[in-house]
Amino acid sequence: MMDLADLYRDVIVDHNKKPRNFGRLEQFNRDSEGNNPLCGDRLHIFIDVESDLIRDIRFEGKGCAISTASASLMTEAVKGKSLAEVRHLFGEVHDMLTRHDAPVPADLGKLAALSGVREFPARVKCASLCWHTLNAALARDAAPVTTE
Amino acid sequence: MAADPSTLAPLDLTRIRQDFPILSRQIRGRPLAYLDNGASAQRPRAVIEAESDYYQQHHANVHRGVHTLSQEATDLFEGAREKIRRFLNAASPREIVFVRGTTEAINLVAQSWGRPRLVPGDEIVITWLEHHANIVPWQQLCEQTGAALKVVPIDQRGVVDFDAYLAMLGPRTRMVAIAHVSNALGTVLPVEQFIAAARERGITTLVDGAQAVPHQRVDMQSIGCDFYAFSGHKLYGPTGIGVLYGREAELSAMPPWQGGGDMILTVSFERTTYNALPYKFEAGTPNIAGAIGLGAAVDYVEGIGLERIARHEADLLAYATERLGAIPGLLIIGTAPEKASLVSFVVEGIHPHDLGTILDAEGIAIRTGHHCAMPVMDFFGVPATARASFAFYNTRAEIDALVASLGHAREMLG
Incomplete structure (x- = not known):
């Protein structure tokens, strides 16, 4: 049973209204753009990576509550993390968004608020856009990212 | 031959809706309000x-x-x-x-x-x-x-x-x-x-x-x-x-x-x-x-008559325009004096896709997106709109349900 309250949890609503780390980063050495044109979700992620650590990260763009909140939560979660840790986190988030019965790992923290998305298959692409865009930026892949 | 609309018998909506088997479906425990006829209409039994x-x-x-x-x-x-x-x-x-x-x-x-x-x-x-x-x-x-x-x-x-x-x-x-x-x-x-x-x-x-x-x-x-x-x-x-x-x-x-x-x-x-x-x-x-x-x-x-259809749809359009237009923060996109029975709109602070998901949970089907008309979206400076598009089988009650659901969306995300 899909429950709206499970999708639009307080954390999601809050991060949609007041996205954290929003805006352009002054100094960055990685960036990538994600675009889901069918939805109209678009974001640009800027990252400052130093000795395999994400020193700073910000994003700008326009999108639905799920994509905005997901990007906001992601920036909070990955800031200060090593690239290996981020890769691990990506896998955990990916599983949480796509695998129906997988338990939500305890170390996901606030990101676990997105676990309701998997009950809304049409919205998984909204939540995952920022993560794929982050991946492309870290891989220095210049091609625009889409999850549609 | 165009008939004088004032002499036309109104549609018998109860009977007409029975001609469309899908209209009696329940969506998530709610009666379906199908307001996406511009994308594709439903089929009568005939x-x-x-x-x-x-x-x-x-x-x-x-x-x-x-x-x-x-x-x-x-x-x-x-x-x-x-x-x-x-x-x-x-x-x-x-x-x-x-x-x-x-x-x-x-x-x-x-x-x-x-x-x-x-x-x-x-x-x-x-x-x-x-x-x-x-x-x-x-x-x-x-x-x-x-x-x-x-x-x-x-x-x-x-x-x-x-x-x-x-x-x-x-x-x-x-x-x-x-x-x-x-x-x-x-x-x-x-x-x-x-x-x-x-x-x-x-x-x-x-x-x-x-x-x-x-x-x-x-x-x-x-x-x-x-x-x-x-x-x-x-x-x-x-x-x-x-x-x-x-x-x-x-x-x-x-x-x-x-x-x-x-x-x-x-x-x-x-x-x-x-x-x-x-x-x-x-x-x-x-x-x-x-x-x-x-x-x-x-x-x-x-058999129903295009003139009767046009009159009923004009009533739905006028009613929807009035009810939706009264919602704070809702902006109707497309206000031409001559319009077919559809209303495209955006709600301040709520992305159309979130609207679509919330409305769907209450049984209301509308279209959200760029409607295969990206230059129109660019002209109005929006990435997407929500669109309710009406057919002759739609009712004022379905528009009321849409308005109520938009209220819920504003409570949830506004």
Whole structure:
């Protein structure tokens, strides 16, 4: 049973209204753009990576509550993390968004608020856009990212 | 013949809704409010049964064979063509070409009419309102021939600028291709006026009627266009079937679009002679059941009466415009004085996709997105809109449900 309250949890609503780390980063050495044109979700992620650590990260763009909140939560979660840790986190988030019965790992923290998305298959692409865009930026892949 | 609307009997919505089996469905425990008719309408039982009866009793290939079933299938298929001829008031069934839908009809004209005759410097005129199906085939034709695409601007209400249009018609304008009704905004274009101006200048014309035929009577003689295209599934008919109306003189002068069976008279390895109209443009076994279903849809709509449909839909549009317009933070996109029964809107602080999800949880189906009209979205500076589009089976109560659900969305996300 899909429950709206499970999708639009307080954390999601809050991060949609007041996205954290929003805006352009002054100094960055990685960036990538994600675009889901069918939805109209678009974001640009800027990252400052130093000795395999994400020193700073910000994003700008326009999108639905799920994509905005997901990007906001992601920036909070990955800031200060090593690239290996981020890769691990990506896998955990990916599983949480796509695998129906997988338990939500305890170390996901606030990101676990997105676990309701998997009950809304049409919205998984909204939540995952920022993560794929982050991946492309870290891989220095210049091609625009889409999850549609 | 247009009847005086005030003398028309109102629709018996209870009875009409019983004709559409899907309308009694529950969605997530709530009664379905289907307000996405602009994307695709639902089918009455008469259409479903016409297709089913054809498959159970009459199916064989058409236009070949002397056996009974082939004759019955041919009669049903050609009978459907005649129904559509009458529906459009076309001069002859030779002017009714069955295609997959509006998109294929426009591609057929672009490739068969346009590609052999356009040369660099020629111009094709469309409007800013067009669906991608009336943009991309012309862009492709321009790439192939060196012709140029000209776009007539719209104003903030979503009305096409007629003076700018007139100014755009020049000695090199070869084709005017315009929507009858905008799918994203609902604007009804005064196509008679647009077409007359083009014809005075000897310009060929095409009207994309996909959003018009379900809502109003369209008459080829009074519109005066050379081509008119529409899709069956928006007219309560099957998917995968549509119609290209083409003036006989134009169609006769055009080469076939696709080669194959049915479109030939004789074939040898040296030379092939082509079949008469409209078969010249119907290569291969057609969508026989679809055409028969579309004929049944036309019968159904005529049985209710397009004038009564138009009156009920005008009431729904006025009611929806008033109720939605009263919601704080809701902005209606597309406020032309002449509109078909749809309302496109955005709600401050809530992305259309979130609206779509929240409304769906309450059984309300609307379209959210760019409506295959990205230039329109760009013009209004929005990535997407929410669109409620009404059919004659919709009710004021469904609009009330939409308004209530939008209230819930604002509580949840606003």
